């Protein structure tokens with residue numbers, strides 16, 4: 001049975017018009033998230049993950065501009081909505097958690113005040129009721145002594161606690177979609193595991209979908225149903241999570257998996273090619289496939305043309321002229 | 332909060348004491364205040380010696396400092412030489428002159444705050460708009476113009492040419508009420524007030540323009556900086572109306588550094604008052620300072636320096652309190 005589609009991003013293009021030229025931060029990205037599903041968006045720094053998520057929220061600041069595509073959320077194109085309609089969706093139907101819990105909370109207001117604010121904005125409740133709900137939320141996200149914490153300022157809490165508070169704020173209005181933009185990157189490993197556990201738990205309880213942004217493929221394996229790997233503002237590989245780990249086809253994905261050898265090395269039995277070099281400067285994109293200067297499999301055509309995103313297996317899309325096939329190599 | 336206040340107040344005492352000593356030492360380098368008497372044929376050298384002794388001028392610096400401090404806190408009569416009338420203490424003289432200075436400097440301080448903060452926010456919210464450029468132009472104009480020159484220009488235009496405002500003084504000597512001259516002090520309170528306001532309009536304008544420029548620019552850049560902070564984005568992502576995002580989340584953070592800046596501007600305000608009073612011939616403590624220093628009146632100069640120091644220290648103290656109220660991170664550190 002087909003699941004109900006919640007969000008469908010079609011050919012999204014968000015460009016930054018800077019003094020030095022146009023930065024195509026998001027350049028033709030398409031993906032689909034079903035109700036209650038978790039999609040991982042993976043890629044190195046600067047590949048347009050944050051800009052994609054901000055585009056969905058319609059929070060891209062100048063000089064950035066969404067120049068093309070559609071963002072269909074519950075059957076309606078968000079790009080056609082007025083600012084006022086968008087405002088009603090933000091925080092209530094689509095919520096977001098950011099990477100830095102240190103800076104994402106306002107230092108001059110209490111945690112309770114900031115969470116309550118979201119409730120008061122979107123729900124028809126009085127302050128007393130909002131406060132009660134907030135304390136319940138703080139409890140739900142595992143903050144001990146929520147009544148006392150309600151009146152505390154961000155600087156009085158640890159990073160992990162602050163991120164829990166951010167999560168409480170994000171889920172305060174039962175959103176259908178939660179965008180988590182590297183929400184655990186800034187935390188140390190044990191806290192990171194706790195926060196991920198909390199997110200998974202809440203996702204099951206509330207049944208919300210998550211757009212899970214990270215540059216760490218290992219987290220994707222634990223968290224998500226499907227994965228989109230991005231490189232220089234384009235999706236290079238897109239499939240369900242099992243397929244991508246079993247059989248990564250794009251050399252870039254292959255390289256990213258390098259960082260988690262346990263998942264692959266037993267299959268290949270040989271050292272994986274590490275990705276050398278860096279993400280190219282947005283002002284000087286290489287001709288052809290953007291990955292060609294770093295790709296061990298690059299040929300002449302890669303340096304001339306940009307490959308299309310094509311289906312190499314059922315529901316497994318890859319943007320590459322010479323997709324790797326791990327299965328074949330092993331056998 | 333209460334402990335913070337008490338702690339901060341106690342900290343003021345050693346600060347004031349240190350300021351007093353350092354400035355006493357500096358003022359004592361101004362020269363011998365009794366030297367002028369040598370030129371007076373009616374004063375015998377023995378009398379000068381005696382005066383020196385009475386005023387402890389022949390004692391070591393620390394001893395003199397002690398006596399001076401004592402005299403400052405419990406003034407004794409007739410201790411001045413040139414600026415003071417016989418039997419008048421420096422504090423008495425200062426307390427007569429200080430109200431007008433406080434009146435126009437605090438008015439211009441408040442006016443500058445009321446103008447610069449909203450204009451700075453406006454400028455930031457409409458960055459690179461025509462309004463922003465115009466405000467920027469006036470801000471730089473205000474900042475770069477010397478106070479005395481601007482004062483003279485205002486006098487030339489509004490007093491000499493247009494006759495809208497008086498050129499000097501801070502009140503008239505008498506009013507004519509129903510054909511009868513009435514001395515200023517005897518006139519009704521509201522007439523006194525209006526007359527003073529009319530006289531002080533130009534000096535207040537000069538001092539205000541001088542402050543507004545810098546604060547406006549500072550508020551603008553502070554607001555621009557805060558606008559791109561993560562927590563402002565969080566506020567937007569919550570779906571808050573833009574007004575709440577700006578005035579609740581951005582503004583309160585942006586205004587915090589301005590509070591410090593305003594607190595630090597107190598010495599500048601006094602310096603500005605000195606120049607303005609001289610240009611507009613207002614008998615406040617600014618002009619008194621100028622005269623005291625020029626006539627080597629050590630006792631009055633020293634008392635004035637102490638008054639200024641106290642004002643500056645109180646200014647910073649108030650700024651710290653406002654700062655602590657605005658920024659919850661301070662109270663606990």
Ligand SMILES: Nc1ncnc2c1ncn2[C@@H]1O[C@H](COP(=O)(O)OP(=O)(O)OP(=O)(O)O)[C@@H](O)[C@H]1O
Nearest residue numbers: 016018023025044045046047048049050051052282
């Ligand atoms: N305000 C801006 N002005 C100009 N270019 C920008 C701006 N914001 C983002 N970009 C460009 O957009 C591209 C994508 O940035 P984005 O923040 O989405 O990367 P990311 O994948 O989220 O990286 P990270 O892992 O570091 O968060 C980058 O190349 C960046 O240079």
Ligand code: SF4
Nearest residue numbers: 289292295302320321
């Ligand atoms: S298209 Fe060519 S250069 Fe690009 S990833 Fe595939 S093999 Fe490498």
Ligand SMILES: [Mg+2]
Nearest residue numbers: 049050051181
């Ligand atoms: Mg990012």
